[in-house]
Structure formats: C-alpha cells, structure tokens
Amino acid sequence: MKTLAIVGSQWGDEGKGKITDLLSAKCDLVVRYQGGNNAGHTIIVDNKKIVLHLIPSGILHKHCTSIIGHGVVFDPFAFVEELLAMKMAQVAVTPERVKISDTCTVITSYNRLLDAAREGSSDNKIGTTGKGIGPAYEDKIGRRAIKLKDLRDRNLLMRKLEENLIEKRVLFEQLYKISYPTVEEECDRLLSVAGQVLPYVTDTFNVLDRAMANNKKVLFEGAQGVLLDIDYGSYPYVTSSSTSMGGIFTGCGIPGGKLDEVLGITKAYTTRVGMGPFPTELLDEVGEKIQKIGNEFGATTGRKRRCGWIDLVLLKYAVKASNITSLALTKLDVLSNIDQLKLCTGYRVNGQLVHDLYPGFDLSAATPNFIEMDPFTDDFQEEGKISKNLELYISQIEGHLKIPVGIMAFGPERREIVFRRDYF
Ligand code: GDP
Ligand code: IMO
Numbered sequence: 001m002k003t004l005a006i007v008g009s010q011w012g013d014e015g016k017g018k019i020t021d022l023l024s025a026k027c028d029l030v031v032r033y034q035g036g037n038n039a040g041h042t043i044i045v046d047n048k049k050i051v052l053h054l055i056p057s058g059i060l061h062k063h064c065t066s067i068i069g070h071g072v073v074f075d076p077f078a079f080v081e082e083l084l085a086m087k088m089a090q091v092a093v094t095p096e097r098v099k100i101s102d103t104c105t106v107i108t109s110y111n112r113l114l115d116a117a118r119e120g121s122s123d124n125k126i127g128t129t130g131k132g133i134g135p136a137y138e139d140k141i142g143r144r145a146i147k148l149k150d151l152r153d154r155n156l157l158m159r160k161l162e163e164n165l166i167e168k169r170v171l172f173e174q175l176y177k178i179s180y181p182t183v184e185e186e187c188d189r190l191l192s193v194a195g196q197v198l199p200y201v202t203d204t205f206n207v208l209d210r211a212m213a214n215n216k217k218v219l220f221e222g223a224q225g226v227l228l229d230i231d232y233g234s235y236p237y238v239t240s241s242s243t244s245m246g247g248i249f250t251g252c253g254i255p256g257g258k259l260d261e262v263l264g265i266t267k268a269y270t271t272r273v274g275m276g277p278f279p280t281e282l283l284d285e286v287g288e289k290i291q292k293i294g295n296e297f298g299a300t301t302g303r304k305r306r307c308g309w310i311d312l313v314l315l316k317y318a319v320k321a322s323n324i325t326s327l328a329l330t331k332l333d334v335l336s337n338i339d340q341l342k343l344c345t346g347y348r349v350n351g352q353l354v355h356d357l358y359p360g361f362d363l364s365a366a367t368p369n370f371i372e373m374d375p376f377t378d379d380f381q382e383e384g385k386i387s388k389n390l391e392l393y394i395s396q397i398e399g400h401l402k403i404p405v406g407i408m409a410f411g412p413e414r415r416e417i418v419f420r421r422d423y424f
C-alpha cells in the first residue's frame with residue numbers, strides 16, 4: 001500500500017490537476033476530501049482542455065477509481081453538468097468508476113443565494129467563487145445540512161429543508177430582501193437530478209477501507225491551497241474547508257498515520273484570486289506580464305489572477321502546516337520569459353527582519369524582503385537538462401524549505417514535466 005497526498009501550498013491554482021492526472025497513471029484510487037465546485041483543476045491532453053470541479057483528476061485513467069469523500073460539499077447540478085462535459089470529451093464516467101459518499105453535504109439554492117447576497121452587500125467582500133461553499137459548510141457545522149442520502153426520501157428532504165430555512169428565511173426577507181424558492185420548489189429541484197446522481201452515491205468509507213486493506217495505491221487530491229485553509233490560512237480571506245493535509249483525516253475516512261507522503265504543488269511564482277493580503281504581489285508591468293504569459297485566469301470564475309514573486313516565508317509555513325515532504329514546482333516556463341527573478345525570503349515587521357511569519361499575523365503590515373537572482377531562460381527542449389541559473393533557483397527554494405523539489409513542470413501538457421524522483 002502507498003498513500004500520497006497532493007496539497008496546494010499557496011493560494012490555489014498551483015497545477016494540482018495536472019500533477020494528479022500524471023500521478024494517477026500509477027495509482028488505483030484518487031480521492032477528493034474537501035471543498036466543492038469552487039475548485040477548478042485543469043488537465044490538458046493533446047491540446048484538449050478538461051476542467052474538473054468535483055470529479056477527481058484521475059478520471060482520465062480507466063483503471064482508476066474516483067472517490068468523492070464526505071468532507072466535500074456537493075452541488076448535484078454541478079456534478080450533472082460535469083457528467084455532460086465528460087461525455088462530450090468522451091470520458092467514461094460510470095458508477096463503477098466514480099463513487100460519492102452518501103454523507104456529502106448538499107449545496108442548496110439557499111446556500112448559493114446567501115453566498116451571493118453577502119458578497120453583494122458587504123464592504124468586506126471575500127471574493128468568493130459564488131458557489132455557496134461557505135454557507136453549505138455553515139449548515140454542516142450547524143448540524144442542519146442536507147446530506148446526499150436525504151435525496152432518497154422526499155418526506156425527509158421536505159422536513160429537513162423546512163428546518164434548514166427557518167433562520168435563512170429571516171435573512172432573505174428582512175436583511176437581504178431577496179426572493180428565494182419555497183421548500184416545495186427546492187425539494188422538486190433537488191429531486192429532479194437525484195436520479196442522475198444517486199447511482200454514484202454509496203458508502204465510500206468502506207470502499208476506501210477495503211482498498212487500503214488490499215494494499216492499493218491511493219492519491220488524495222486536495223483542492224485550493226494551505227493559505228486558503230479555514231484554520232491555517234489568511235483568515236478571513238479563506239475558503240471554508242480544511243485544505244491542508246489535516247482535511248484528509250476528517251474528509252474521507254482514513255485514520256491518522258496512514259499517509260506516506262505529502263506532495264506540495266507550488267507555482268514558481270505566486271497567484272491569488274479574490275480578496276486578501278498578498279505581500280509579494282506585483283502591481284506593475286512585471287505582474288501583468290506574468291499574468292499574461294501564465295494565462296492566469298480562474299478556471300472556475302474566469303477572474304484575472306493576481307500575480308507576484310514566490311514567497312518562501314509563507315511556503316515554509318505551508319510546508320510545516322501540511323507536513324509537506326516534497327514539492328512539485330510548476331509553471332517554470334512562465335518565469336523563463338521574465339527578465340527578472342526575485343524571491344521573498346523574509347519580511348520587515350516594525351523595522352525588524354523576520355524569516356518566519358504565519359497568516360495569523362496581519363500580512364498587510366509586513367513588507368517583503370527580496371533576494372534577486374539571475375533570471376533563467378530555459379526552453380526545456382533537451383530532456384532533463386536545465387540551466388545553471390534554474391538549478392540555482394531550485395537550490396534556493398530547497399535550501400529555505402529543507403525539502404526536495406521532486407517534480408518540475410514547464411508547460412500544461414502531460415509531457416511537459418520532469419520527475420526528479422519516483423512517487424509510486
Ligand atoms: P489547480 O487548481 O491547482 O489544478 O490549477 P488550475 O488548473 O486552476 O491552474 C493551473 C493552470 O496552469 C492550468 O491552466 C494548467 O493547465 C496550467 N499549468 C499547469 N502546469 C503548468 C506549467 O508547468 N506550465 C504552464 N505554462 N501551465 C501549466
Ligand atoms: P483550486 O482547487 C483559487 C478562493 C476564492 C476566494 C476564497 C473563498 O482550483 O485551487 P469560496 O468560494 O471557496 O468560498 O471562496 O477562496 N478560492 C480559490 N482560489 N483556487 C481555488 O481552487 C479556489 N477555491 C476558492 O477566490 O478568494
């Protein structure tokens with residue numbers, strides 16, 4: 001048996017989809033354990049683009065079983081849309097290949113309406129994806145969530161929706177003054193897709209447990225990134241789930257101690273979508289150039305991603321917070337086209353230089369301290385060969401984080417990658 005976790009080490013969109021797809025070739029199961037369709041994981045094969053939001057990124061490999069664990073908040077309509085997209089892309093998605101936990105929390109219309117109303121009315125916007133993620137997790141923690149298995153019983157669903165609406169009705173009518181579906185309408189809406197979703201719904205705890213008992217190779221595919229974690233991230237500008245390695249233990253049903261390795265997916269620079277502090281952000285033409293060359297647009301919302309230099313202080317924190325054992329460094333080709341190269345190795349806080357900082361500190365009060373390096377201009381044409389400058393850049397990162405870079409990616413296609421070590 002071997003278990004490997006893929007975790008985003010920054011603010012998401014590090015290239016988790018691409019790396020998961022490649023490593024899935026050698027494993028038996030791929031498991032999503034948190035988040036929902038706020039995720040957008042891109043896989044490019046022979047110029048064809050597939051963006052996955054709920055279905056794990058192992059789906060392109062026929063031998064792989066995909067699991068959506070109970071820690072995921074699940075929008076059944078988003079799933080049905082994804083099924084259709086997969087069909088168009090001629091990817092077979094069957095209940096034998098995709099298994100969804102019957103205790104996944106269902107994202108309802110009420111959750112999405114609340115998400116939109118809050119973002120629309122507040123001066124302190126988070127810049128959410130608008131998918132109802134936060135309100136769905138609130139319902140889960142508040143012990144009033146609709147679970148996928150509830151879609152099997154109309155009477156139960158009606159009763160639970162009614163309970164669910166008791167407080168929200170006050171918010172919709174009196175605070176936000178927006179219209180909302182009746183319990184009956186919402187029940188009909190959810191049941192209209194139940195027939196397409198329920199065949200996939202099962203006890204995934206046991207599927208995973210049996211697989212582990214049978215020595216299978218399991219890949220856990222994180223969504224978002226450590227700095228968006230509800231506890232470890234730059235609160236309140238975070239998502240509402242445990243995006244760090246810890247989410248695996250609560251989000252799909254493996255007890256602690258069964259994780260062999262954690263691979264931190266890391267962009268060679270940094271991006272962030274939505275609001276919140278971003279100390280190394282480049283608000284100049286260099287940032288614009290990286291955004292353009294890196295084609296940095298959100299895979300879920302299409303928003304422009306903010307861009308900046310790599311932040312080794314926050315990365316060091318992410319490595320500790322998620323017990324990351326090696327890194328996959330992605331989008332090196334983008335930096336190859338930039339004629340400057342900087343790394344943040346410390347911060348100035350009240351005039352003092354510090355090398356350890358965590359997002360619990362108000363990052364907007366910290367000024368990044370950069371070191372400058374000679375830029376690299378590799379074209380990655382010769383297999384396995386990299387320039388001295390790129391080798392030095394990687395050494396700087398490894399030296400600061402004290403873990404190896406096991407993978408280098410230099411383009412979106414599957415072949416545009418170098419494995420410096422084996423994972424499965
Ligand atoms: P994820 O959310 O972590 O899976 O990442 P996204 O799919 O949201 O964003 C990463 C984007 O970068 C996608 O469009 C990928 O196709 C692309 N990508 C991944 N690795 C590389 C790379 O090494 N170089 C380039 N140029 N693009 C990459
Ligand atoms: P992947 O898996 C980047 C961000 C949103 C917003 C904050 C809260 O593709 O890396 P939410 O809708 O989750 O309540 O929004 O989190 N966010 C992401 N940013 N990549 C993602 O996923 C994200 N999922 C959520 O932009 O700032």
Ligand code: MG
Nearest residue numbers: 013040041299
């Ligand atoms: Mg993404």
